[in-house]
Amino acid sequence: MKKIISHLLILGLILAGFNEADAQRRRKQPVAKSSVLTDSVFAGLKLRNIGPAFMSGRIADIAIHPKNESIRYVAVGSGGVWKTVNAGTTWTPIFDKQTSYSIGCVTIDPIDHNIIWVGTGENVGGRHIGFGDGVYRSDDGGATWKNMGLKKSEHISKIIVHPENSDVIWVASQGPLWSKGGERGLYKSTDGGKTWNKTLGDDEWTGVTDIQIDPRNPDRLYAATWQRHRTVAAYMGGGPKSGIHRSDDGGESWTKLSKGLPTSQMGKIGLAISPQQSDIVYAAIELDQRTGGVYRSPDGGITWEKRSSAVSGATGPHYYQELYASPHHFERLYLVDVRMQISDDGGKTFTVMKEESKHSDNHAIAFKKHDPNYLLVGTDGGLYESFDLAENWRFVDNLPLTQFYKMALDDSAPFYNIYGGTQDNSTQGGPSRTDNVHGIQNSDWKIVLNWDGHQPATEPGNPDIMYGERQEGNISRIDLSTGETVDIQPQPEADENFERFNWDAPILVSPHSPTRIYFASQRVWRSDNRGDKWTAISGDLTKNQERIELPIMGRTQSWDAPWDFLAMSNYNTITSLAESPKQEGLLYAGTDDGTIQVTVDGGANWTRVDVSSLPGVPATAFVNDIRADLHDANTVYVALDNHKYGDYSPYILKSTDKGRTWRSIKGNLPQKLLVWRLVQDHVNPNLMFLATEFGIYFTINGGTNWVKLKGGVPTISFRDIQIQRRENDLVGASFGRGFFVFDDYSVLREVTEDVLKKEASLFSTRDAWWYVPRPDISFDEIKGDQGASHFVAPNPDFGATFTYYLKDGLKSKKEIRQAKEKKIKGNIPFPGWDEVDAERNQYKAEVILTVKDASGNVVRRINGPTKSGFHRVAWDLRFPAADGIASGNLANGAQGFMAAPGTYTVSLSKKVDGQVTELAGPVSFKVVQLRKGALEGASPAQAANFWRAYETTTTKVSEVNIRLSKYTQKLDAMFKALERAKAAPGGLDKQLHDTRAKIIAINSELNGSTSKVQVGEKTKPTIGNRMFAVFRGIERSTYGPTDTHKRSMEIINSQLSSLSTKLDGVNNELKQLATALKNAGAPYVDVD
Template sequence: DNEWVGATDMVIDPHNPEILYAVTWQRQRTVAAYLGGGPGSGIHKSTDGGETWTKLTTGIPKSNLGKIGLAISPFNSDVIYAAIELDRKKGGIFMSNNAGASWVKQSDAVSGGTGPHYYQELYASPHNEGKLFLMNNRVIISDDHGKTYRQMNERNKHVDSHAMAFKASDPNYVLFGTDGGLYESFDLTKSWKYIRNLPITQYYKVAVDDMEPFYNIYGGTQDNGSHGGPSRTTSSDGIANADWWKTLGADGHQPATEPGNPNISYGEFQQGRLWRIDNVTRETVYIQPQGKEGDPTDRFNWDAPILVSPHSPTRLYVASQRVWRSDNRGDDWTAISNDLTLNQDRITLPMYGKQQSWDNAWDVGAMSNYNTITSLAESPKQEGLLYAGTDDGIIQVSENGGDSWRKVSLGKIRGLPAIPFVNDVRADLFDANVVYAALDNHKYGDYKPYVIKSTDKGSTWSLINGDLPKRLLTWRLVQDHIDKNLLFLAAEDGIYFTKNGGVNWMKLKGGVPTISFRDITIQRREDDLVAASFGRGFFVLDDISPLREFNASMNSVEATLFSIKPTYWYRESNRVGSQGDAEYIAKNPPFGAVFSYYMPEKLKSLKDIRKEREKKGNTNFPGWDALRAEKNQQGPEVLLLIKDSSGQLVNTVNGTNNKGFNRVNWKLDHAGKRGERLGPPSEQQNFSGSGGVMVTPGEYTVTLVKRVNGNSTVLQGPKSFKVVPMYEGSLPRKSFEEINNFRNESVSFQQDLNAINLMLAKNLKQVDAMKRAADKATNSNPSLLTRINAARMALLKLDKELNGDKVKGEIGERSESTPNNAAFIGRVALSNTYGPTGNHKVALTTAKSQLSKIKAQLSALNANELSAIESDLKAAGAPYIEGQGLIKN
């Protein structure tokens, strides 16, 4: 019943599931301190499936026990092992040979690193009796029931292991879960394989730069350093692990970037160990502020804040218990405040509900300093208006660049806890009087959301939680730079946004997992929302402008088409292919122009309408006519019609028909006009050259259309947008007029080529059918078979001229040049932004001449001999041949 005690490990007797062994652990961790043991810690046994328990004490030390890990021998279920933390990070491996009745200490082995409380999981090998694995910063292995031990080989493996698994069928296989991810060994830890396709990085914080054409994302991670990487790439595959780079090691925390200069960024280790990073050379310069002789020791938070001033890109602010300022990117620093915290001795603060003895299980070595500044902000509207939030319930305000500070004790504000942790303080982007903060009190058992706002520079505050869930940790928030009432909140179970300044909140979905998001920012040039999750990497919501434009009146119209961003014109490239699935590759944003639209209700088919009606009452038979109408109806469609600046239709894109927000992309291609086969769309995939070629830059429009029962109606539009070149190549490209002229000529040629190929293939099938029909004719005529054979030979000759020599093809010998060669030339000439060369044009001209001759011969053959043979077959009483037209009496 002790509120400070919880159960942390349990094992089950493999031969009797009624026998359980469990450990309890007494501890408390506040923002200030950590007590990791007490009389509530111990080992317990149940023989009735957990109904009753007995504490096992014989041979167990009587000191303040800390964290305990348990394992049961797979060879003898009476043998139990325990890794026990004792006073001041000491401990040992204990063993019982009599099902826990008594225990013997085997050795002093105990997890170390950041402290036993971070590890202590114990595993017994199912393949080697007495072999134990103790999770640790570097795993401890014993081969003799814990009496002696050694460190496991961790070369090329991340340290800090917390979990492992064995394979019953393979004694050499082990799988480890670490701070760096999953590793497996097939030779019992001699070598390691990293599982590289799991996006499970835990990011504390995020920053973005303004690199062109694609910005970079930076983040600091839990024990995996700090990283930088592109928001998208030109690869059609996406964003690969190799596109990212490591900026710093250790635990990464707050990153920062320099506006207007993507070559400079900042990062830090734990406790404010700050570095400036040259993104060109990848060199780092240590720039943590250093106090003068006689200054107090600086207490930096585990995740100390970095702020680049919105008024000068070379001005930095960082904070310990005091605020520091640099005007030369961290080369020199000046303290601009005294201690802005409560400045307490954390050992004097109550734990377990009262002040604790020095002899108790204190351990503050692997946690943050206390009484520290955790967040900084400067008003973009008023230079020198600074805010500093602390871990002990204070927001300090300076209106003169740090010359003086005004203290706001948050615990005195109605509705707020006594000493909330200030996760974030954000100055309003539009009004110097307005400031926001996100607070947190979960380490004192309070899981309520606390998002607050001041309209008088922090003098008074009000909650803007609105209708947020009642149990929700609030980490960080960001204000939209266009709509002052549009706020985004990074929270413990996802991302929320408000359109009305916090009165109402809505959770973002669309692929966002239910997981902790610790930070959030907006890349303003692209209008992208970028969020750092604590366990699933980064998430990006491309282009939040539809959220700005959305309003309640849009629910009263059938659909709303939102504004379209300028679209980059470039060609995606390909990586080295066929690399398997071992690497994680993130998707790029959709290529081309992205269209967003809102529909308060989806377009409904007759079947949809009937099913909705049936949900409301009795299910009546609708009648055969109604069911027949449902079956014959083509489902309602949403289409987007793209036109060029002259009003000519360029392409039609199929949209999605979903209630709410919809988003589709146009890949900047012309509609494929090279012919359509009879049959469903699935049969078009292998039709040569069925796709359209890329458009050239310019002004375009898009119109949102619905098509119901064959009738098309404009829902909204047209809306204009631009397609712009992303970059200039090494050589000057051809003019857009020249590219478009070649495209028109090439597409026209391709259309003819495909039509002739289809006709030729049809004719070859036709003469085969004619031969079979002639054999069945009532009045068979040998001369008719001779004519059919002659027609067949003429068609085969044309096929050779069009598609190459099939006899040579059987052994791989090359044929003479055919018009099909130019089809390839046309495609590759238009597969880049450079444009057609003279060589391309010559090839197309030659192929057009060849094709023209073949076309003339094929047309004559169809108009004359094949038509005549068909008439003569009918006259001879031959059976019907597919394609002849309707049968006449």
């Protein structure tokens, strides 16, 4: 019996195991491949980068071309590589198509200046930095790139190319920040980067943070090693393996230097060699507890002397500490810091550089070879240059490099505003678009809160009230009508301990009451009066650990270890909040230490879910984002992140039972793609978007398949993503390239795999605003007269934007043949002369969008792209140009006037070999008046009717001009023909002369006296004068015609009628003259 019971118990355990395994399998989302849901199919849906550039972003390194100082390369800590060829007047991003956005350094080959080296992954120890994938080389000044290896380095400090041999390169790799291992240390290549040999550094925590080469002896190098590690909980910025090393054999072997150097554990070290006396070497050394000093060696590093206790500070030496020796002033040193420190005595004393009207947090300096007064400095806020040795600074205000942590959208009408908290550039706000002819300028943006910016929030229905946050929970309420800010951070009671706010603490405006907000430290706070009074609705929802008791560098560490507490974020904090819009009081809180908490009663009771219980999720995962489903109270989503333990996998999960059980919905996401935020469409529950470390992804099927939105987007991290529901706009906050707007993403609601298998589809069109764009700095020029450096971000295309999809695209006979030939492995047959002629003579295929008014009248036909995939084409609301087209002059930049507000349709067709085939539509949309003027003029319909009448008259005027020009040419031909006629001088000569006089008279009536016009003398009002006067009156206004405009048109049309009759007479005379010339034996003259 016991045996039976035992067997039954074993069987039960086995079955339980099978059931659990089966449940796990059910919870796992299968990865489904789709032939149509691919990135390339949707590449035509382009996002709009709106900047801003008025505060820019962090610069990691600068390289100035040694022969042409107008050419410069800038390595952006989070934003790629940029190049200028005109000293910063304009900039071009040259690294956007590569697979890394975080850049540590850029180096120009000293021999071949077209060879550019880039080290990816910036070399700071901050909590927010991105990572790289090795070393890149360009042989054409940045036009093309090739990854040269060291893909596991993650953070590269510096690259040096041998001054006499371009094949010899040294790379200082600091290595991973969040984990041990990787490719860290000093690497050398002797074959142009094809292979690398590691000669310095260990395999765990120590990399190389700086390297210098002796300008007189390229075999002598100095390298600084740096042992450091950051976790989600703590930061240790030094260790026994940090130090200074010297090589005298080109980096093949190294000697650690020690005489006169500190014996305590060192942290980050910056090195510099005196350009004037290269035996003099300087080192800025971080020591325990943020102490340190500047050391000087007079003998190439053999002995050292401490010159001062200078060290960079603020967020910590890990963030600065680079040291520069002036090429122009012996013993002048620059120590980068919050405010630049300068020494003129070799490091004995330091003063703060003058930095009025300049951003703080310096990181890089570049000098001009022959200008001792010039400085080019890279900061957290972009580039600055001085022409008078730091007395005054010029800001480079056309580099859109802002790093946004989180964002919020308001519901301002007619255009909403975007707010974002930034890395060291405050909380910024600006418009999603403008109503002017230029777009969005730097002047359209403003700072609403200072310091580092983090989570903002807006009040629905009241765009004057918003919330902003400085780091670590310093929340403020901002009255945008006055610009006043009120600090509303909740405070503990007298008997309570301090609040642990995350570096980027979450703010949540309740979907059930616009004046109710939630905030979080280690507990959740609620306010029902916009933060004037707070109530804690939870206890400590975190694990409440002592962070210095947690492992770092592989083990728990002594109190005496080189901790940097000021560089650490608070730990055991709440990082994300959500409330179900379908069930008031159903709240979720996620933490940085691996827990999710759920309450269904507004905080009275909480249920803890450890993330380790989620399928495939590590126990250490950080809860980046929780989103309550917009359509179902039981459903919730969570995005987790384990990159602070060296794990860059995507963790995105869904629960349909309020967080009790979960399944992964990562689908086909790349394996190395950490997920920051998620947002769900408010109409289609299966349409969702992700903000990830490498772009924006969407799914139309609830996470089975994910597609990357590549159109108009560089390689960049997106840390937040939001939807403006009224406009159906998707806005992404990038960490280094500003904001990106997907205007009217609602097209994706209509996309299914079946739709994409059709030949073509035409999607719904958003209503279009009807207005005349106002001038700001110019009436028509995008940048006005402000110069090429003036930064302007684009508005959406004016008018109605049509979105369509072509499954295969339209291919010419030649393209079809070439596609077939590519599949042939053997001999390719000659197609035949008939086929070659057919290819040559084929008129190009066209995609045509036809706009009609409510009565079915064609308003406009617009040609669109013919390639496969999605496309967007805008109708500018205008009728086609009314000007006539003369043969031989087909180019015409003129345009018609706008159509009236109302209902319109658009349809899609194709034209191949003259045959038109309807593909999709019609789709209805509206044109809606945006605004009214201060004065009551004509109705929009009346104004549009006058525009149509003006266009009709324009056609008549151009017809008269074309006829006049044509008759003049014919008459000139007849004079030539008469010279060759077999007729005596006399009658025909007089007839031609009289006809010519009539043409001159008609031209004078139409366009004025040629003699007066030529010298600028006033002439009697002509039809052309009157037309232009009316045009000036109605071109930039929806007010409608004045009485003067109407009377002018009456005069014009009366005069046109008379001129047309006269031209008919001239035409008859020309025909008669042609007959007479023919009879006189003259050559043929075309008069038809």
